[in-house]
Amino acid sequence: MAISHAAAARPRPGTPQALPSSAGSLFQLLRDGAPRTRADLAAVTGLARSTISARVEDLLGSTLVAPTGEAASTGGRPPATFAFNPGARFVLAVDLGVSHARVALTDLANRVLVEQMLDQDIAAGPAAVLGAVTDVALRLIGEVGRPLADLAGVGIGLPGPVEHDSGRPTSPPVMPGWDRFDVPGHLRETFPVPILVDNDVNIMALGEHETVYPDVEDMVLVKIASGIGAGIISDGRLQRGAQGAAGDLGHIAVPDGNDTLCTCGNVGCLEAVASGAAVAAKLREQGYEISTNADLVELVRSGDRVAVQSVRQAGREIGAVLAGLVNLLNPSVIVIGGVVAAVGEHLLAGIRESVYSRSLPLATQHLRIVGSRTEGRAGVLGASALVTQHVLSPEGINAIAGPDAG
């Protein structure tokens, strides 16, 4: 279902119009959301009032900036104020897991407008999975009553390594049929907008960072679910590594000489010892009937002592590997997320126990190890942030404000 550009190209009243790049520069000043007058903008930029007025008109025309009222008068007519209008466009944000997907529409401030979970087996392959996601997305777009012309971009997280520049999965171990699949190309047939694809743990780190810790320069998000992975923010930026494979915590050896065999072919990997799947397997050996991560979470929350002890021990093992990460990266915040993190403080306590005993004092002095605060939405929030960082940047802004996209 390709969307024709031509239909949206002619500006109509209330429809976004072309934005000259000079106005795009002015927009960067307004991105923080604070209301400003024309005089404020002239004072900051040093530009002539007449120039500012012309560029503000362009921004108002694009709807990316909207009137917010009037500033206090200093005599005479009070000056009008303007601010970034995050509702001017919307974003399709998708978090694809192994067995579930979360599809959300967000605004340009990464706030969720509407969302839907769906059961979806990633092994069904890219055409089936992306088809189901597209159907849900189009239904949600209809539900909020927005034209596709207002879609600023699509952000999508996949449960495997992604080549950042092309948006293609690279040798993903749990995604049969997806290797090198052109995800952006496929989605662009329906959504003719910027399509950004990344690893699911990377987008979780980005989502938690953007919405909860925007001022923290060095943060790591650890996802504990059936597997274990990390998303790394260093120097304020998401770090992907040379092949987009950075953050693979799950296949680091636990430093205790453990020899459990891992699916990767090595022994003693963290994921083989302390993931939700590994803990559930150990509990089954002791006669417990649990099959999913949700069963494990419920059992621990019910206060079962063996389950609590197993989760705390898994925390210690995760912490033993994180101690090395702390020495290497010296983050100030480690966020523990993923479905198994819902077991709560027992897991965090085990992690803290190992990290604080094994890492160097200087690196742990101001370190916080905390649970996720985004209530399962870190992925879609990060998928949205991938898009807004791109389309609101000085380089990206004209694409969504100009007539081609608008």
Place this chain on the structure above:
Amino acid sequence: MAISHAAAARPRPGTPQALPSSAGSLFQLLRDGAPRTRADLAAVTGLARSTISARVEDLLGSTLVAPTGEAASTGGRPPATFAFNPGARFVLAVDLGVSHARVALTDLANRVLVEQMLDQDIAAGPAAVLGAVTDVALRLIGEVGRPLADLAGVGIGLPGPVEHDSGRPTSPPVMPGWDRFDVPGHLRETFPVPILVDNDVNIMALGEHETVYPDVEDMVLVKIASGIGAGIISDGRLQRGAQGAAGDLGHIAVPDGNDTLCTCGNVGCLEAVASGAAVAAKLREQGYEISTNADLVELVRSGDRVAVQSVRQAGREIGAVLAGLVNLLNPSVIVIGGVVAAVGEHLLAGIRESVYSRSLPLATQHLRIVGSRTEGRAGVLGASALVTQHVLSPEGINAIAGPDAG
């Protein structure tokens, strides 16, 4: 020995003059060193020829840009070409180790003009050590016959964690008397220029990156000497972490359950197992008479089978920890440096053996593990690069081109 600014404030023939910020912007285009004509600069910037001519005059006046000759004529008088003049200023670059220091003068392209090694015990404290370094530096400056007014900045590496913003060492374990010492403030009494301080392994990473791997986005330098540490370049930038403590590879536990006691109070740290000091201690237990890293290097180079085997085993242990780093950071180059690296291929072979067997295939697919190519100069080259990155940046350029500094 404070330097008076007033003496240098009045422009003299052949002395740097003030540089307006508009000329500073033009300078960024010329930083790559390629010769350009006024017409080239007008074409790239879109500025009027008269504007370009005025700014080129400013740059020539600052001496940061110099005439390089004439381009091919297209009829009429051949147009003059100009290029960045790295010799216009010089940099004092210092690499302080535990027992030695290397003091160098470099140009603005980070090329060593002159250098001197000195035996210097870091435990003598900051006043004694910085005093000795200052004496050597002033002698070298006299030797090259340059006025102090041409000094663009001082870069210095210390063998411990450094708080990046203040340039103060923070709880350095092997530097008694240095904790929180104001290194920039102390040096500025003699050298009234930007003073940049960083950890010694960080500057080695920067030096190797800037001079050998400028186009590699994700690189790690591992220093193997009496201790073991790493400097991390991710996304093209040096990563220091929240307290400037990033890269501390030496106190990560070797994943084999080893229980050797470390000076840090923990057991099984890489440094306690595989550093030059650890290998030398094991060889002494076997009756070898070696005391320094140089003795160890000589013994291995002589082909002694026990020593070769010990170094290869140390390489395997270093590689076992680096395997985790590779999974976390997905670098494309790991450079092995430090004095023990001079033992050569035996160490590299052990490291490669562990990394390639333990890290994930995707992360090692294009990974190179190589010896340092800067012949012991990585530290001073990086100290120089710290300064040139700062003073040649759009924000820093006017400080060295203006009359205050010139």
